[in-house]
Amino acid sequence: MPITRLLIANRGEIALRIHRAAHEMGIETVAVHSTADTDAMHVRLADHAICIGPPPASESYLNIAAIISAAEISGADAIHPGYGFLSENAKFAEIVEAHDIAWIGPKPEHIRTMGDKVEAKRTARDLGLPLVPGSDGALQSIEEAKEVAARIGYPVLVKAASGGGGRGMKVIPSEEDLETLVSQARSEAKAAFGDDTVYIEKYLGNPRHIEFQVFGDGNGNAIHLGERDCSLQRRHQKVLEEAPSPVISPEERERMGTIVSNAMAQMGYRGAGTIEFLWENGEFYFIEMNTRLQVEHPVTEAITGLDLVREQIRIAEGKPLSVQQEELRFTGHAIECRINAEDPWSFAPSPGQVTSYHAAGGMHVRVDSGLYSGYRIPPYYDSMIAKLIVYGRTREGCIMRLKRALGEMVVEGVKTSIPMHEALLEEPDFLNGDYTIKWLEEWLAKRQG
Structure with missing residues (x-):
């Protein structure tokens, strides 16, 4: 189905980038924005603009109900999430599609699979992609961590299964440091992502x-x-x-x-x-x-x-x-x-x-x-x-x-x-x-x- 009106669920340069591409295709655009972005360039240039909340992203650009409401009010038949914010939120993608709005992104099940780093590694292995040697999935115990680390050789890297940006990630130089650093990684992951699942892989020296x-x-x-x-x-x-x-x-x-x-x-x-x-x-x-x-x-x-x-x-x-x-x-x-x-x-x-x-x-x-x-x-x-x-x-x-x-x-x-x-x-x-x-x-x- 041809898209005629596209809601851009983002801000800044990527929102402007999406607006330009849409206009070159003859598609109208809807800018959603926080009160802090009222004077943003993409808001000024869009065909329609709707304020969806106050400055904090949790109350605006991450507010799924407000974005869906804006799409319905504006008559948008598609949503482009850009990057960041809700772009890799499988639940948001499912909600968009449940409202008969085109989701400009991957299938929700693929977003969910690749958003879980343990499941992503398992899927990548099944698809024939080369992996860093490490645990087959989430670590179940310190004993398992020690076995994996001994098999692949120190140093090793413990990583959070959810999220990124270096949070929940620790380099473990030797077995003496393993228990303490795995525990720290779990705590960081829990605080940052609400999930303390971690896994181990070989630490590459200078890739x-x-x-x-x-x-x-x-x-x-x-x-x-x-x-x-x-x-x-x-x-x-x-x-x-x-x-x-x-x-x-x-x-x-x-x-x-x-x-x-x-x-x-x-x-x-x-x-x-x-x-x-x-x-x-x-x-x-x-x-x-x-x-x-x-x-x-x-x-x-x-x-x-x-x-x-x-x-x-x-x-x-x-x-x-x-x-x-x-x-x-x-x-x-x-x-x-x-x-x-x-x-x-x-x-x-x-x-x-x-x-x-x-x-x-x-x-x-x-x-x-x-x-x-x-x-x-x-x-x-x-x-x-x-x-x-x-x-x-x-x-x-x-x-x-x-x-x-x-x-x-x-x-x-x-x-x-x-x-x-x-x-x-x-x-x-x-x-x-x-x-x-x-x-x-x-x-x-x-x-x-």
Whole structure:
């Protein structure tokens, strides 16, 4: 069924991104917003806008009843959740579909399966994805933890089955530390996610974070859109992403791409998804799957020429994939810098009024942002205020263009992470593509110490 009016259950740059794609398809948009976002750009541009609550996300962007009511009041026939908030909430997806509203996302059962990390690992193994050695499922006892750790060898990593962001995650260097650190991980997981289930896996010493973008039509057809390198992270939060990865060969890309697309086809997966791996010494190890659009999706769009949000909407309308695997070409190189309203070195949040704003421009430069001069950045939400995405025919050319574009960006009135990105682009290790998931934190510690 064609979608005619789309409710965007999100805020900020991703809400604006979805609005733009919808309008280019001739679809009306409905913006829902908290009282803190009344003057947000996506609210101003949408065809319809409905306030759904006060600033706290729990009372607005996470308020399922308010969002469904807004959809019914506005006559929306589809809901796009963006990323974050309710995007990976299987219950919300079920409620949306129960109200005969199109859910622009995967099937609820796939969201639920991949949202439970223990079940996700079990499913990934059954689908033929390579796993990090570890426990077969949730740990039942300390004795079992000791047996698993002895079998795979120390150090090991204990992780929460629900959630992420580093909470409920502990590196265990030896058996003497195991009982204490497993207990701490359980307590953190319980406090953060209401679930103290944990599991153990081999701790990889210095891997890279490589993820594959996948798309399925829900009817057994699936493709992959290549990989992204998201190894530059701070406290398990991505800072800069690039595609393709500087270390993955075309042969590895084809091999792993075939594995992940076959897995999604076998699963009957619908819509956009990202399968995340740790990569070390030429080996891939599945860590999790995100059943939604990713923040870093623009770098994939840059090297494939495919509009991922448009593709999501088409699939939700029941249409087939717009391209087949053999039609896809990966050309050039793209890098995305996440620009946050925070001190570039202490990372302290810096909300407030933007007194002056100028976006970088020029050939192959894209800025995804809802900023404008006079806009007041609220203190209630994630600090990311813009994404700068640059494309070049080569990685070297892309980096030179990115340096120029960062120098053009003007965001005054608040502190931003732009100076950190500018310094990062001068580092020989980055220029050589020689970095891992530990590199950024070590580099920042040296600068601050």
